[in-house]
Amino acid sequence: MITTRTRWMVSFAAVLLTSTVGSSASAQSATPQPKLSVHWEELTAADFREGIHRSQGTCLLPFGILEKHGPHLPLGTDLLDVRYAALHAAEQQYAVVFPEYYFGQIAEARHEPGTVAYSREMQLALLQETTDEMARNGCKKVIIVNGHGGNESLLPYFAQTQLDKPHDYVVYVFDRRSPESGGPAKKTTIDMHAGESETSKMMIARPDTVHIDRAATESGADQHRQNLPEDVYSGIWWYARFPNHYSGDGALATKELGTFEMNAWIAAIDEAIRAVKADEESLKLQTEFYEKSKHPLDTRP
Numbered sequence: 001m002i003t004t005r006t007r008w009m010v011s012f013a014a015v016l017l018t019s020t021v022g023s024s025a026s027a028q029s030a031t032p033q034p035k036l037s038v039h040w041e042e043l044t045a046a047d048f049r050e051g052i053h054r055s056q057g058t059c060l061l062p063f064g065i066l067e068k069h070g071p072h073l074p075l076g077t078d079l080l081d082v083r084y085a086a087l088h089a090a091e092q093q094y095a096v097v098f099p100e101y102y103f104g105q106i107a108e109a110r111h112e113p114g115t116v117a118y119s120r121e122m123q124l125a126l127l128q129e130t131t132d133e134m135a136r137n138g139c140k141k142v143i144i145v146n147g148h149g150g151n152e153s154l155l156p157y158f159a160q161t162q163l164d165k166p167h168d169y170v171v172y173v174f175d176r177r178s179p180e181s182g183g184p185a186k187k188t189t190i191d192m193h194a195g196e197s198e199t200s201k202m203m204i205a206r207p208d209t210v211h212i213d214r215a216a217t218e219s220g221a222d223q224h225r226q227n228l229p230e231d232v233y234s235g236i237w238w239y240a241r242f243p244n245h246y247s248g249d250g251a252l253a254t255k256e257l258g259t260f261e262m263n264a265w266i267a268a269i270d271e272a273i274r275a276v277k278a279d280e281e282s283l284k285l286q287t288e289f290y291e292k293s294k295h296p297l298d299t300r301p
């Protein structure tokens with residue numbers, strides 16, 4: 001699901017979006033380098049070592065999900081889309097990209113065929129072990145690139161809980177899947193899940209999986225089955241509004257919109273990778289924080 005709360009978030013680091021690559025990277029780019037895959041699973045062990053060096057320890061964890069996407073898009077839409085964007089960004093701004101990951105929050109789609117919804121304990125434990133293992137292999141800067149709206153609470157919470165105990169790496173969360181303005185005018189106002197925007201992006205990422213002729217066979221209208229003020233939250237809100245896992249109208253999707261949105265997504269991830277590579281503060285501050293948290297009575301203004 002994609003919520004209207006599109007925002008771009010880099011947890012833990014006050015990252016400057018306009019930052020430039022470090023001097024070592026600039027020097028590296030002066031000499032042509034042999035082509036190296038950005039896919040973790042395609043690298044040999046020796047090439048992996050080179051990949052970590054070239055990426056300056058910056059690795060991407062594109063995060064998808066398996067859930068119904070209207071009557072016309074595949075279950076793995078979020079995974080396919082986010083990997084397309086992340087892999088293209090990593091090609092431009094080298095970073096090692098972790099394999100397929102889809103173990104997120106999707107309890108609200110358990111009534112639909114094909115949903116894989118892990119328990120909350122498993123989601124957090126698996127994500128922690130995954131980033132720990134990435135860091136043990138040299139990924140000291142892990143950027144979780146979110147492709148699934150249902151993870152919007154999970155991922156900042158995961159990043160916050162990295163302060164529980166010391167880690168020798170930093171978790172960053174990047175969560176902006178659509179640009180806030182620009183591009184071809186959109187025809188729909190409700191467009192949260194398998195609608196105009198997401199269907200358009202899939203026309204770029206995996207056009208062979210889009211069944212546009214089926215897009216109008218179900219309604220993606222808001223069913224308004226719950227009457228609560230905006231600031232009162234309940235977990236059943238999504239089911240109340242969009243029980244068919246369809247929000248918007250995918251039949252109105254276009255390749256033009258898809259090209260615009262996908263290019264914007266790739267550019268935004270590219271920018272995030274550059275900013276994270278240049279970030280030398282977060283790990284230092286984290287380390288200082290962990291040390292101070294051992295003896296809080298000594299902390300003074």
Ligand SMILES: [Zn+2]
Nearest residue numbers: 001002077078
């Ligand atoms: Zn989706």
